[in-house]
Amino acid sequence: MASIKDIAARTGLSLATISRVFNDSPKVSAKTRQKVLKVAAELHYVPNIGAAALRSGKSRVIGVLIPEINNHFFGEVVTGIEKKMKNWGYNIIISQTHESSDLELEMLESFMKLNVDGIIISTTKEPTDPTIFKKLKDKKVPVVFFDRLPPVHSHSSVILDDHEGGQIATQHLIDQGCKHIVHIAGDKNVSIFQQRQRGFEDALRLNNHPFDSHQIFELTTDTKSNKKLIQKLLTDHPDIDGFFAHGDYYALYVMDILKSLNVDIPNKIKIVGFGNTDFTDHLQPSLTTVDQNCHQMGQLTAETLMKHIESDEIIHSKQVLTPKLVVRDSSN
Amino acid sequence: MASIKDIAARTGLSLATISRVFNDSPKVSAKTRQKVLKVAAELHYVPNIGAAALRSGKSRVIGVLIPEINNHFFGEVVTGIEKKMKNWGYNIIISQTHESSDLELEMLESFMKLNVDGIIISTTKEPTDPTIFKKLKDKKVPVVFFDRLPPVHSHSSVILDDHEGGQIATQHLIDQGCKHIVHIAGDKNVSIFQQRQRGFEDALRLNNHPFDSHQIFELTTDTKSNKKLIQKLLTDHPDIDGFFAHGDYYALYVMDILKSLNVDIPNKIKIVGFGNTDFTDHLQPSLTTVDQNCHQMGQLTAETLMKHIESDEIIHSKQVLTPKLVVRDSSN
DNA sequence: TTGTAGGCGTTATCAT
DNA sequence: ATGATAACGCCTACAA
Secondary structure (H helix, E strand, O other): OOOHHHHHHHHOOOHHHHHHHHOOOOOOOHHHHHHHHHHHHHOOOOOOHHHHHHHHOOOOEEEEEEOOOOOHHHHHHHHHHHHHHHHOOOEEEEEEOOOOHHHHHHHHHHHHHOOOOEEEEOOOOOOOOOHHHHHHHHHOOOEEEEOOOOOOOOOEEEEEOHHHHHHHHHHHHHHOOOOOEEEEEOOOOOHHHHHHHHHHHHHHHHOOOOOOHHHEEEOOOOHHHHHHHHHHHHHHOOOOOEEEEOOHHHHHHHHHHHHHOOOOOOOOOEEEOOOOOHHHHHOOOOOEEEEOOHHHHHHHHHHHHHHHHHOOOOOOOEEEEOOEEEOOHHHO | OOOHHHHHHHHOOOHHHHHHHHOOOOOOOHHHHHHHHHHHHHOOOOOOHHHHHHHHOOOOEEEEEEOOOOOHHHHHHHHHHHHHHHHOOOEEEEEEOOOOHHHHHHHHHHHHHOOOOEEEEOOOOOOOOOHHHHHHHHHOOOEEEEOOOOOOOOOEEEEEOHHHHHHHHHHHHHHOOOOOEEEEEOOOOOHHHHHHHHHHHHHHHHOOOOOOHHHEEEOOOOHHHHHHHHHHHHHHOOOOOEEEEOOHHHHHHHHHHHHHOOOOOOOOOEEEOOOOOHHHHOOOOOOEEEEOOHHHHHHHHHHHHHHHHHOOOOOOOEEEEOOEEEOOHHHO
């Protein structure tokens, strides 16, 4: 494990000079720089950024905390974040909460122990203990939320206009001639799912469509019973001609059942999902869905965090991205 | 940012004693421990594990390097790794290579800079520069490969018996009466894909099935042209009655095209995929596939790495997990 | 059981 | 342009 000390010994230079070389300080002659780099290469020197972090108070590591790695949306956003951060010379460490607020707390504390320079979070479905966010504020760790955020907080955020997403999806179904649309709703604890539902309801209202409570269809966590419930819904209301699901997977449930009942999609019933998950394009028929602009969200989140890290004056911003409807065969 | 120094000042004890408390040293009286913990809580003390790492040479962080976070298989394995490692009190940091060997190199160096205690890798499709693995060996960083590994290396590994997977998938199709099966092959640079193909070929051989080169169908990276090529294959060989794809997504391609040609699945043509990706169960018909035992692989990989970290004697092991066929409607 | 002191690898502040 | 030195927060002989 060669250190700058070894390089100093071998070159006859001082520690300070070696350090300057690796920090791209302009105050070092080309000749010395050459010599240092040569010896460093010979010694297979690798800077110890832990030590640097200890001294400088900056770790150049930022923590990313998301509910689930194995989720198309989060994965894409993280990739966007990663890309930007790498350009800035930052490493990111990713942890998942698996939708547990206990784990969320644990991982955040773990981030703090690692002295991360900043934190990016998308919260769990379980309501988060608000004290943790206060703690983060006390510690003055820059924090940016994306997509999912706690009901009350005092940090910056980057979100999608989920209300708009729900509305354009529903409006599209209406434009395609649907008269009796059902919304497959998501978890009530998650604000973005609420927003999508409100978008749905508002679209119906704006078009003077009738609305009954059965048009908000709530799912359980059990796949099998979900399927049965949807099946019952269809027999109870045979004139249903459209579904807007809060997530692509749930759109898939519905498609699955409709296919097994030999219902013609899209001629008898049209379907729209949410998320533009990668499989949606491969389905038969391909699924109309709402694109969340994951990559852009990631980049924007990263940029926002960097602004907070670089400037001490704390200006909290709320940025809202606009979703985009991707029309495919399931509604056309 | 309270440190043990602050706690020492407040309690009137020495640094050493405080340190001992947080390292669960038995050599500290219950009374002192109580007092220290109390003051620590008041001061919102968070141990600086970076500093501890610098001093002790142990970071309690392990690096996980995978091609893509947003991939069902890798995501699940990582979750398995994470679970086990957390039990051992280790943090994991995840990075992705996006199948680029340059990035792979970069991330590994970044791991070394962070002084990780161990590294878990699944390599890229691009052949990796073998010097990096030598470097890791020189540095004595414990390394365990999973699933994808370099052709030549000297570390432990945990893999799936992909040959077996290819064989049972093919045998299943043969048992179901298929006479003319085509394999949708994967990237030639990836050993696991080669193995799946060999399993396919061996199954044909064992059953005395004829074999022609067109039965190995190679994909390009372009989705659209892939579809066209598969379409052509089907018109050139109208008696094809079975497909074994090296991955579920490619099985999906085939299903998609067959559906658009109104081919009866599974009565006319049967399909088997590989991976047991989450969407396979939701397709219509549901897709028969080979399960890779992701979670178990993750746990086993983690355990193997821990063994290497804890004992200095280096015993390289090669562990092979057995895949399992999941029979669904697409072949039944 | 507790304290003292040196050092892990780096950077920052002075000097020179 | 370069050097000397203290300090970051913690651990660990060794001493008491």
